[in-house]
Amino acid sequence: MHTxxxxxxxxxxxxxxxxxxxGMITRATRGGTIHLSxxxxxxxxxxxxxxxxxxxxxxxxxxxxxxxELIFCSELGNGKIPLNS
Structure with a gap:
């Protein structure tokens, strides 16, 4: 499982x-907070x-x-994160 x-x-x-x-993820915390530039x-x-x-x-x-890929939900909507990018 990915962290x-x-x-x-x-x-x-x-x-x-x-x-x-x-967007490209610049930082992600253990709690699942994503930061983009x-x-x-x-x-x-x-x-x-x-x-x-x-x-x-x-x-x-x-x-x-x-x-x-990872499928996720957020307050912005659902989305994907390709793992081979």
């Missing part, structure tokens, strides 16, 4: 209001910086899918 502290440097994605947001969102096929989501939030890992 939260090993998630630094991994990409995280959240789908919110039919928009996909992505920035969020990106898809806009007309291009990734642009977005300030509409907080850069610090808590996640709860729901499922690890064959060691390829």
């Amino acid at each position: 939260y502290t090993h998630l630094s440097g991994k990409w995280i994605s959240i789908s919110k209001n039919r928009t996909i947001y992505m 920035r969020w990106l969102r898809k806009d007309h096929g291009n990734w642009v910086e977005s300030n509409s989501l907080p850069k610090e939030f808590d996640i709860l890992i729901l499922n690890a899918n064959d060691e390829e």
